[in-house]
Amino acid sequence: MSDENFEGEVRQRQLRILEALLFASSEPLSLAEMSPYVGDGANLPVLIEELRALYANRGVNLVRRGDRWAFRTAEDLGFLLRREEEETRPLSRAALETLAIIAYHQPATRAEIEEVRGVAVGKGTMDILMEAGWVRMRGRRRTPGRPVTYGTTDAFLDHFGLEHLSDLPGLDELKGAGLLSSRLPPSLQIPLPFDGALRDDEDPLAPDDQGDAVSDDD
């Protein structure tokens, strides 16, 4: 009986050593690597199997990687440990300006947007607007280079509380709201956004069309 007790204690200690070793190791360990720590008399395969069973239903499992062993967090908890956090961020000025131009001038190509803005439109800016779900690629203009045409989405209308694109205020309304000064050349026109599916000069996008290739320094 006391012999059994003693054996149980030895075994318990061997298990504890294996536990600590596998926990602290940065790499999975082979039986040969663990053996010197546990002592000669130990039956490592049996001990490892016991440890595996012990951790089978826990948050951490003992897993086999080839001939080596390691502790890993349980697979079913993986998604939990990768949490998503939502963060509200104001749109940058560049993104806001680009969005506004697309809204009024759609369908608009990148070159057309840049003409109004007077500066280049970065790829990041377009990405943000597409990620926000407010801008979409509509098609390709039937002109040399076949540039992608951009337009707004229903989510855009939804976010800004518009029923139709035609609800966007025109020249007189913008002036009335004090957003445009009254001393503007009479030639200045505010376009009426095009709300339809495709314009005469637009081709639909092919299903696998990834849009314009944009250089990195853009």
Added chain:
Amino acid sequence: MSDENFEGEVRQRQLRILEALLFASSEPLSLAEMSPYVGDGANLPVLIEELRALYANRGVNLVRRGDRWAFRTAEDLGFLLRREEEETRPLSRAALETLAIIAYHQPATRAEIEEVRGVAVGKGTMDILMEAGWVRMRGRRRTPGRPVTYGTTDAFLDHFGLEHLSDLPGLDELKGAGLLSSRLPPSLQIPLPFDGALRDDEDPLAPDDQGDAVSDDD
């Protein structure tokens, strides 16, 4: 009965998540850090205590470090696991003494440390302790010159295997002998290492406070 079963399952899952979280992290985690993973209804202190008891006699223990928790290999296996590579850069005597004085006398100003050691504290010494993550600037003492007060961190507790500052070796003894008084002559009131937010005579550091300006030849 099925309600009890359900509760038991929820609890079991919460324990598994905590286990996985604490196993996955090499740094101690606070309850606030763990909370978003476990869900709202969980009673974290109770769950942590259950986990601690579960691992109490294992090769890996759940230990408390200040207000944080971490899995660490069991202390009694230390001699077995001890690796060949030793400390890359042992602390100088000056740094070690300074660390001890800060730990036992905190919050302590540079002048108080210097009084105990009877010699100026080099800037390098403080830098080493702060870089190691063991010492931090706590605030500023509300006395003329508003000197910075120093204290230890949770990483200090973690490194030296202490749950709380009250676990500092020989603390009661030193306190009893009146040796933790930082100013002469030894008064009747004997301060204890203080880990709390800020003392009555301490002001918080401004966000951009860089600490004491120290001359180069210091």
Added chain:
Amino acid sequence: MTGSLTEWLDAEAPPADEVLHVDVDGYEGPLDLLLDLARRQKVDLAAISILALAEQYLSFIDRVRERRIEVAADYLVMAAWLAYLKSRLMVPQVQDDDEPSGEMLAAMLQFRLKRLEAMRLAASRLLSRPRLGLQIYSRGAPEPLEVARKSIWEASYYELLKAYSAQRERGAVTEYRPYTRTVWSLQDARDILQRLIGESADWIAMDTYLEQYLAKPDERATVRASTFASSLELVRQGEIEVRQSETFGPILLRRRKREQP
């Protein structure tokens, strides 16, 4: 005095980065030296003879200086303090002495030595604890918790319209032509007024004189203002007279009759 001087002078060299603070043979300041001397008395610090300790320190410093070794200032300050302490301990206390007694000074020094020794002991106890990375290990293969941050973009309708308007306005090619007003200078007004009044001695309204100039609406204000101001100047010079019989009534002007000499 126990131990030989050479033994002390052979003390281990200090680490290079601390060398500035170690000026006397590997000691870290006068308190460190005193503590070492005290330990050589081989008794409990509580039972130490402070007087003997002070003497040992002073003779140690003397010997070091005999060897023409620079002694750092704080060692000398301590030496001076210990010499003072020695004198306080050896001379009987005078009544009504404001300064602390020799016994109190000795007790203070003893306290500081005990406290320094206690901190050294504490440091070595800390070091002998099982330490993380040496005897205790954290997770060797941490699996970093991933927090994927998803941005929700925020923009108001007003900001959108403002952004659009601002761009269009910026882009609109506007030719800036400064609007130039016709302004009557006071000198012009005075010359014109002088000419119009001539030698007329009758009261005639200012607006009547200015009739032809007031035809242009955008010049009316400047014509009236400048003319009125000039008329006041002419009155001051005794050239003309001005009269107004009621508020907002017409301003009447006439040439002032010259006194016959």
